[in-house]
Amino acid sequence: DIVMTQSPDSLAVSLGERATINCKSSQNLLYRSNNKNYLAWYQQKPGQSPKLLIYWASTRESGVPDRFSGSGSGTDFTLTISSLQAEDVAVYYCQQYYDTPYTFGQGTKLQI
Amino acid sequence: QVQLQESGPRLVRPSETLSLTCTVSGGSINSFYWTWIRQPPGQGLEWIGYISYSGSTKYNPSLKTRVTMSVDTSKNQVSLKVTSVSAADTAVYYCARGAVPGVVGWLDPWGQGTLVTVSS
Numbered sequence: 532d533i534v535m536t537q538s539p540d541s542l543a544v545s546l547g548e549r550a551t552i553n554c555k556s557s558q559n560l561l562y563r564s565n566n567k568n569y570l571a572w573y574q575q576k577p578g579q580s581p582k583l584l585i586y587w588a589s590t591r592e593s594g595v596p597d598r599f600s601g602s603g604s605g606t607d608f609t610l611t612i613s614s615l616q617a618e619d620v621a622v623y624y625c626q627q628y629y630d631t632p633y634t635f636g637q638g639t640k641l642q643i
Numbered sequence: 644q645v646q647l648q649e650s651g652p653r654l655v656r657p658s659e660t661l662s663l664t665c666t667v668s669g670g671s672i673n674s675f676y677w678t679w680i681r682q683p684p685g686q687g688l689e690w691i692g693y694i695s696y697s698g699s700t701k702y703n704p705s706l707k708t709r710v711t712m713s714v715d716t717s718k719n720q721v722s723l724k725v726t727s728v729s730a731a732d733t734a735v736y737y738c739a740r741g742a743v744p745g746v747v748g749w750l751d752p753w754g755q756g757t758l759v760t761v762s763s
Contacts, residue, residue: 580755580756
């Protein structure tokens with residue numbers, strides 16, 4: 532199985548400041564034939580189901596605020612929230628869909 | 644707007660079978676892949692597997708011998724069965740749709756989830 536490891540496990544950021552969450556995979560997620568990284572990011576607010584934020588490592592889902600951005604390639608990826616808002620308090624998960632079983636990171640809890 | 648709703652017994656006895664249904668409204672099951680994910684209380688997400696609209700499946704090897712998924716296009720439902728459950732199967736179970744027709748990878752939308760407790 533591909534192991535996804537996120538860092539840090541938890542993070543406290545002030546309102547308006549930048550938040551950075553890292554995700555490292557045990558195997559390369561870049562598929563050479565289409566030059567795409569098979570990685571998604573989700574946001575799970577307390578008591579809610581996860582919500583898709585980003586796919587192909589850096590493509591923002593429709594309706595997701597542009598303060599959310601994804602970057603990285605191969606085995607190292609980053610989710611950045613450029614200016615933290617109160618509604619961004621949540622647990623964030625990365626997920627690889629390069630190979631089954633599609634695995635998730637352990638989650639990063641973002642607090643203010 | 645497509646909505647997914649999981650349903651089924653909230654309490655299952657150890658060694659019995661967990662059965663859940665995901666009902667899709669506001670859209671068709673056809674052309675999409677449907678994934679089941681679970682989340683033990685206070686823990687992270689575990690991918691259980693997926694089923695296509697045509698019935699092809701892929702399961703997590705860690706659960707493969709105990710999991711069966713099925714699809715009923717006439718009812719716009721997908722189903723999950725997990726046999727021989729134990730306390731370790733206690734979790735919130737989510738169904739989710741592949742975001743793009745014919746693509747299984749990233750998931751959107753997700754159902755609200757249903758907590759299934761395994762206890763005698």
